[in-house]
Amino acid sequence: MATVKPSLAKGTRDFSPVEMLKRNYIFNTLKRVFKKYGYSEIQTPSFENLQTLTGKYGDEGDQLIFKILNSGDYLSKAPDDLFESKSSTKLISHISEKALRYDLTVPFARYVVMHQNDISLPFKRFQIQPVWRADRPQRGRYREFYQCDVDVVGSSSLLNEAEFILIYHEALKNLGLQDFTIKINNRKILSGIAEIIGKPELIVDMTVAIDKLDKIGLEGVNKELLERGFTTTDLEILRPIILLEGSNEEKLSALKHVLSNSEIGLKGVAEIEETFDYISKLDSSNEVLQQFLEVDITLARGLNYYTGCIFEVKTNEVAMGSIGGGGRYDDLTGMFGLKGLTGVGVSFGADRIYDVLEELNLYPEAKGDYTKLLIVNFDKETESFTLPLLNRLRQANIAVELYPTAAKLKKQMSYADSKGIPFVLLIGDEEISSGQLSLKDMQTGDQRKIDESTLIAELS
Numbered sequence: 001m002a003t004v005k006p007s008l009a010k011g012t013r014d015f016s017p018v019e020m021l022k023r024n025y026i027f028n029t030l031k032r033v034f035k036k037y038g039y040s041e042i043q044t045p046s047f048e049n050l051q052t053l054t055g056k057y058g059d060e061g062d063q064l065i066f067k068i069l070n071s072g073d074y075l076s077k078a079p080d081d082l083f084e085s086k087s088s089t090k091l092i093s094h095i096s097e098k099a100l101r102y103d104l105t106v107p108f109a110r111y112v113v114m115h116q117n118d119i120s121l122p123f124k125r126f127q128i129q130p131v132w133r134a135d136r137p138q139r140g141r142y143r144e145f146y147q148c149d150v151d152v153v154g155s156s157s158l159l160n161e162a163e164f165i166l167i168y169h170e171a172l173k174n175l176g177l178q179d180f181t182i183k184i185n186n187r188k189i190l191s192g193i194a195e196i197i198g199k200p201e202l203i204v205d206m207t208v209a210i211d212k213l214d215k216i217g218l219e220g221v222n223k224e225l226l227e228r229g230f231t232t233t234d235l236e237i238l239r240p241i242i243l244l245e246g247s248n249e250e251k252l253s254a255l256k257h258v259l260s261n262s263e264i265g266l267k268g269v270a271e272i273e274e275t276f277d278y279i280s281k282l283d284s285s286n287e288v289l290q291q292f293l294e295v296d297i298t299l300a301r302g303l304n305y306y307t308g309c310i311f312e313v314k315t316n317e318v319a320m321g322s323i324g325g326g327g328r329y330d331d332l333t334g335m336f337g338l339k340g341l342t343g344v345g346v347s348f349g350a351d352r353i354y355d356v357l358e359e360l361n362l363y364p365e366a367k368g369d370y371t372k373l374l375i376v377n378f379d380k381e382t383e384s385f386t387l388p389l390l391n392r393l394r395q396a397n398i399a400v401e402l403y404p405t406a407a408k409l410k411k412q413m414s415y416a417d418s419k420g421i422p423f424v425l426l427i428g429d430e431e432i433s434s435g436q437l438s439l440k441d442m443q444t445g446d447q448r449k450i451d452e453s454t455l456i457a458e459l460s
Helices: 017-036 058-063 080-085 088-095 105-114 159-174 187-197 200-210 213-227 232-242 248-258 263-282 287-292 332-336 350-360 380-395 409-418 429-434 452-459
Strands: 047-049 067-069 096-100 123-132 144-153 180-186 293-295 309-315 324-329 343-348 373-375 400-402 423-426 437-441 447-450
Touching: 017 123, 017 144, 017 159, 017 350, 047 105, 088 096, 105 123, 105 144, 105 332, 144 159, 144 350, 159 180, 159 263, 159 287, 159 309, 159 324, 159 343, 180 187, 180 263, 180 287, 187 200, 187 232, 187 248, 187 263, 200 213, 200 232, 213 232, 232 248, 248 263, 248 293, 263 287, 263 293, 263 309, 287 293, 373 380, 373 409, 380 400, 380 429, 380 452, 409 423, 437 452, 447 452
Parallel strands: 180 293, 373 400, 373 423
Antiparallel strands: 047 096, 067 096, 123 144, 144 343, 180 309, 309 324, 324 343, 423 437, 437 447
16 A cells, blocks of 8 residues: 655644643733633534524535534435435535534624523623634635634623723733834724715725725725715715824714714714724723724725724734634624624634734744753663652642653754753763762753752743
8 A cells, every 4th residue: 555645634734842831821821911801711612503504604604614424424415316416515514514613703602692591791801712714725724723703792881892902902012012003994884984975875886995995005995986876975975084194083084974864873973983992991091992993984994894983903013914803792692592692702813823923023932831850871770769759749740751761862952952951961870879960951052060959940
């Protein structure tokens, strides 16, 4: 039988020990902030019933769901005529009942409905788990990737929106980022703009076009709006709104004037103002409002999904897309029969944040995560002496290894060097008889005598 060369499935990655340290640094930093604001962690299964996921992401999203074949002879129960038609779409319901989760939001909605009698509202949860999408792999886009979601359901208070802005600010600052922008808009403002133009039915077309302002410029936006059914008169009304400039207060003031005849539009402005008021009372330094928060009317973010404030976060230190986003949604659980439960949530783009920290060299030096000490193995006699010492060092919470077999010193030193182990302990007949162990610093090359208690004190 021919040997099969090992390979990764397309769109997936291995993570080395070094990469895992960096990824866990991000996850642990986020978790600490989430918990600080009262959010508790949940996890949901890697796969769900196919019917739980189907129909929640649109036709395009449904095609990207990884289906799992039923166990056993799954084809035996499928109708014969489907084989003749060769329609895999029609065949799926007969051969697949499960699927890998596409995101964390729909499983979260399912969780809330199933546990509605066990949870207290408002329910504040965070979730950091992998998701899978049968997308075409390309640079920066994978078929398996992690999402970091934090949501609260069962509360309409805008205090939640304010705290999510503060969560973004605190988490990204804790990761070492200094220059980033938290953009905010409101779905109601966008609805109001479409209303004053007299084309509320074209709100999706309008926002899809103006959302591209950074990429195609005003001329490109105008061209697209005309193609989507807007008139030159509409464009004249839209132009000053799209190009809105000034401070956040000046933008909101201008929007109040523009949207004076739109009740829903004014409500959107009022929601942003109330969110800002909460932040001003929560942030004593006033740093968030003055330096990091920006009203951006061109921000759309999945317009059909969100119903209130929407957010997007971008770093200004590295050329990168958004590293976070989210917003208010009404009736999240309505898809599973529990109506009227409002919520708001945001996510962190862990993979993009990873690349940003890598480029800016912001990862801290790994301390306490690597093996700190390697004990050299000379022979069976010294091994017998060393094993109890090995146990005592580990009981002192020191990360230590004994080289598993007797080998040449050069080989064991190379092993320590390849793993970045900072100290090596050499124990021979002399060390056993005197109790003075030989400790070598791998970085400086210095070697000195040390007793066990001092060794434990220095490495703990």
